[in-house]
Amino acid sequence: MKRFIYKLSVAAVASLLLASSCKKFGDTNVDPTRSSNMDPSIQLTNTQLRFSGDLNTNERVSFMMTMPLVQHITGSYSNRWGSTYFNNPNFMGVLWEEAYPNDLVNIIDAVKRTDGVENKTNLNAVCRIVKVYSFARMTDLYGDIPYSEAGLGIKAKFDTQEAIYDSFFAELTAATAQLDAGKDVVAGDIFYNGDITLWKKFANSLHLRLAMRLVKVNPAKAQAEAQKAYNAGVFTSNSDICKTNHEDIQNPYEEVGRGNIKGNAVSASFFNGGATPSRFTTPFIAQLRDTNDPRLKYIARYYIDESSATPQNRTDITDQLVPLAGYVGIAPGSYIWDEPYLPAVSITVPGKGVISASNNDQKVQLASFLIRFNAPFLHQTYSEVELLLAEATVRFGASFGESAASHYAKGIEAACLQLSLFPGGPTMTSAEMNNFITQNALLPGREIELINKQLWITLLLNGPEAYANWRRSGFPALVPAVGVSETSESLTIPRRFEYPFSEQEQNRENYLTVLPALGGTDSWNGRVWWDKL
Template structure:
């Protein structure tokens, strides 16, 4: 069993801590006593791994889709903001983390089938569902990947993404139909506490996500499976799948949030992107003032995340702790005193502080650190709002996904993308302005193109902090329309990357299968403008 020491130790962390009984855990993995292992614990460990997305999504993907921006150079954040060579240094985490999660779910299923397939009937099916979820994330980032081989295969071949997608859709449908509320609940389920009805709705909601990825590559299959989800997806936002963290052990800290506090100097060069802020500003989106803050004056306070920041407000005069300003996003593709200094950007708002305490980015809006940079900040896995927006698109395409109109699905997507934020933190609560906003911005169905742009632009906002999904849906839909940056020396000739290259070690350790997959890309794995199969 691949990674047996890792997940046995993690199981111990979830229960008694990893030091107790360590000698027993640290035995030869080929001799592990399966009789003493609970497959539910493997499933729990897999949920933690999958739901806790690597912090490299912040460094690479969030700036690519112009939600975040950074002035950093020669560091991780330059990878996505400037399409720099750093992309080739931090390209393996999605592959490794995804394989670990998928392996845990595969082992949970295998062990459950060996021990008692009737007792663990529901565990087997939710493990199948979540393995699909983990594998979709990997294939969306890289393209063709090992998928069909048994977990732990030494030199796995890279399967075609087209074949992977067909199997994922069939697996989700089959697993959903085999869930049985009359049989034992899944113990240790961190999303739904073993509620099989919610799991069934999750499976169909995820099936919709997978199906909609094929609207360009295989529209017939996309429609077939989207229509299979009719009246079976999430009912409301209480169905949201959320992974919660206690912020104590490393496995129980939000990786993305924790990375910000762990590297406050780098975070000091991160701001909301101008593209993202302007999108909300242009529609007077109530989230604009909710998720932003302004660092207190000067560089020392800019880099001290424990220092209270200033909230933005429309109220004049502003109450204590707030400032009467409209949040301003920072353009992507700039640096500080380098080849493209932020001071040369159009409408540069100037610095805060003086002399040796100057903060060049101090007037740009940053993410709300006292919420988003906390290690116990929860993580959405998949939500009702996202699902409703995809159903709106399916309706606009004329597909039979139920009697609810595209207009109403779209409104639900808007409303509950905002209301769901309350589930993450009470500071993200909005009142009646949510309905007011949704009523003032109905779906424009004057043309299919306009409707698709509105739906997928809102999906861009609704998938906040699941940037693998944000990036994938942007590539699939083409929305929002983004203007790439062309920072000097970038590695894509000013094109937003369409995939990441495979982990560097694959060329050495699995060369035959790696070269076969790269050959299907035209022979150059480092050309990040090559598109995966569904990205036509």
């Protein structure tokens, strides 16, 4: 990845050029909002790395909002916005205000620069796929957004989410057909290093994910698009996973040129400013414990709570505490210091002797290997694909290659094995996985529930996607954490992000057109188009 550092500094400058308008009249044949000689491969790299490497975005969107909303984590004061439902427009607006002038403007421009260029057809197709992927995160969080006119340097109209999704399906189909291993080599690609076969699989797998968003709002279209995606060829093993391999660097919010996006920003969020790292929630721990999930002992660990701790130097005290109390999480909406406040216990730790484990030490955390700064960010996994195929088979019939039970079993096995992709992560045994799958078979009438509970686990650390899948499926049946520790600003789990104030002020005429679909108010309790009861 180090070879991209110089490129990224150039890309950061390009973002500023692309986001600003020219104040002097020049050649009217040159778009004043575009650099005349920008390399689209650099723009691709920048967009890919920023997706999971920009701390300003990922801390707020994932760590502070979506991961607590979907009840993966809680306990830290920084989780209160999503865990206790405190409405903070700045946090909800940060993705919008960071992505449009950076990630999105670059990938939009990269698509334009390579469109119709004979020796860049593969690069163009890859950029089109990344454009869909980047915009999907946006529209799934906000709903209707500027799309068709985005990046043009004008006050862009808002496209309906339905129209945006129609465009997504068309773009992914066209881009997949355009990819050709016999044509140009894609430079600057950190997802797949230019592997055209894997890009086709990712495009089709992303197509499947987006198709399954529509199961409530338009089941017929969901089925048709899911079938199209499957027939075109989706992921078939963990070697197909789309991921970013980050460097072992704790990203700051900013540095000169805003270029430090090399580390995993979601991981950095857990240790930012010496804050108390989040803990697992009681519902998440209960799901693993009550099903005898073998992943529990690997991903849930106890550590001595030290302000100077990092994923590399934490003292693991799991072996000492599990025999005493099992795995203790924190109720959604609670802080680590809330009740029950556990009395200190004396334990013997190799190399440290007898220590007093405090209340904080006795609340279980994410294992260090999951949140190392060089942990890979998993954009889409084979596990997710198999579980979606299992659900598609239940909903639409046996036209997705195998039985729902077979897809389900493969999805669980892949989820267990993907832990080994993390530095220091475990390689689970066949016996562990097979016993678990046998004990947790699909039950008639509960297939959708059980499949999506496994997706809830699989999507740990991908907050926006876990949040989207929970909203579209309704599982697990999360209980709102209303007034647990403090008075909440919503009586239900919020369903979307509100638009930023900047859009209300600077693009007000277009902003007002989307309010009727939300019931007349830009509320986080409104629902995006595909999120139906």
